[in-house]
Amino acid sequence: MGKIIVTGASGQFGNAAARQLLEKVPAEDLVFLSRTPEGLSDLAERGASVRRADFDDPVSLLAAMEGGERMLLISTVRVGSRVEQHTNAVEAAVARGVKHVVYTSILGCGAPGNPSVEQFDHLATERMIEQSGLAWTHLRDSLYSEAVATAMAIPALAAGGKPENSGEGLVPIVSRDDCVATAVGVLTQDGHANKAYDVTGPELWTLPDAMALVSQMAGKPIVIEPVDDEGMYAYFDSLGVARKASDIVPDGPIPWASEGMVTFGQSIREGFMNVVSDDVERITGRPPRTLRSVLEQYQGAWPQ
Numbered sequence: 001m002g003k004i005i006v007t008g009a010s011g012q013f014g015n016a017a018a019r020q021l022l023e024k025v026p027a028e029d030l031v032f033l034s035r036t037p038e039g040l041s042d043l044a045e046r047g048a049s050v051r052r053a054d055f056d057d058p059v060s061l062l063a064a065m066e067g068g069e070r071m072l073l074i075s076t077v078r079v080g081s082r083v084e085q086h087t088n089a090v091e092a093a094v095a096r097g098v099k100h101v102v103y104t105s106i107l108g109c110g111a112p113g114n115p116s117v118e119q120f121d122h123l124a125t126e127r128m129i130e131q132s133g134l135a136w137t138h139l140r141d142s143l144y145s146e147a148v149a150t151a152m153a154i155p156a157l158a159a160g161g162k163p164e165n166s167g168e169g170l171v172p173i174v175s176r177d178d179c180v181a182t183a184v185g186v187l188t189q190d191g192h193a194n195k196a197y198d199v200t201g202p203e204l205w206t207l208p209d210a211m212a213l214v215s216q217m218a219g220k221p222i223v224i225e226p227v228d229d230e231g232m233y234a235y236f237d238s239l240g241v242a243r244k245a246s247d248i249v250p251d252g253p254i255p256w257a258s259e260g261m262v263t264f265g266q267s268i269r270e271g272f273m274n275v276v277s278d279d280v281e282r283i284t285g286r287p288p289r290t291l292r293s294v295l296e297q298y299q300g301a302w303p304q
Contacts, residue, residue, distance in 0.1 A: 002069025003031045004187050005098065007053065007089060009043070010034040013104065014074050016180045018043055024188050033064050055085035061092035068093065070100045070187050073129075079121055079245040079260055086125045090132050100135040100193060102186050104179070107142040107172070107198055108272035116267035118260050126196075135193040137186050142174040142200045142273060143264075145294035150301065152207075153214045158303045161223035165232040166207045169268035172200035172276045173210060175289040185283040198277035202288050207268065210291060217295055218302050232262045 004025060008014040009032035018032050018040075027047030032040055037050045044050040053064035055076060065071070071093050076082040090101060105122040108114050129136045156162040182199050186192045208224045215222040227235070233243065236258030242248045245257045267273060280288040 002097075002099070003029050003049070003067050005031045005033060005065065005068040005071040005093075006074070007033045007055075007072065008074040008076070009050075010036055010039050011074065013176065013180060013183075014072070016177070017072060017074075017183055018048070020180060020184045021187065022046055022048065024184065031064070031068055053089075055088050058088045058092060061089055062095060065092045065096035065098055068096065068098045070102065071098050072183055072187055073101050073103045075104050075122065075125065077255070079118065079257065081245075082121050083124045083128070087128055090129055090134070094132055094134060098134065100137070101129050101132070102137045102139065102183060102192075103129055104183065105138045105140045105196075107140045107200065107275065108267060109138070109140050109196075111272050113270075114267055114272045115270065116260075116263045116272065118264055119267070137192045137194075138196040139179065139183055139186065140196060140198050141179045142172050142198075143268075144179070145173050145175045145201065145289065145291050146298070148173055148207075148210055148214075148291065149295050149298035152211070153218075153295070153298070154302060156211055156214065156222045157218055157220050160221055161225060162211065163225045163227040163232060163235045164207055164211075164265070165227050165229050165262060166265040166268040167226065168206050168208075169265075169271060169274065170204040170206060171268045171273040172203065173205050173291050174199060174201040174280070175294050178280045178284065178288040181284040181286075182280050185285075189283070192283075197279040197283070198275055199280060200275065200277050200288070201280075202276070202290060204274065204276060205291060207265075213292065214295060214302075217292075217299060220303075229262050229266055232265060233258055236261065 009018045030048040033053035037052045040050045051064045109119045211222045241258045
């Protein structure tokens, strides 16, 4: 059997997947890729292959993919240029005989009319992988509970409120832990080829209700100000966030664009994420974590 490759093994998702795989698969059957492989020395010491790979350097990818059979392709963060990066990785995988690509996509991907700019890159990548000739599995991950517990909760608690354009739209907020465990399951089990899975939490939430739970647990008020999409852009403008990915200052303080956030909220509001599936439990053998359990985990980081 060929090796399992994990791209982006220095990132949060990739590193967690690498550590879970080491519990399930002999280390000599694992290949972990990173632009900064020196940071993965502890994984190398456990017997895994750690290789340098840069998605912007196709030559590095050819050597990195050697001997692989299944690959976890973790989507990169650069909206607008990541389809090219993903294509470089898949072309190298094809050239080196990889058979199956497992890709971290987004919930609602490909639904007609979905306005989320985040999903445009994911959809283009899904289609590119399907046309590559490789077996594929798309893991369409929902909004992370960890993002709600940190990136959303901390500023909202500090400010005492936040604007919100997702309205009463529902989203099955999911723990990144469950997304990682689902990916590891797909990589280590048979029967997942050429399938797309909705990787969701166990319950649907409106974002105002999720913030109300944060407020209750923290004992501090969070006033939600319902705004339209333009009001949401204005809020991010006031924070100095670029509107489009192409306007992001390289190596600047804010590596993301508001267009992604605003259209994500719009996509929730318009019902594109209103789905709960049992894919996490079927693949991992355990129920997905609740939002409350993840909020409890991060509560110590909230402002007092």
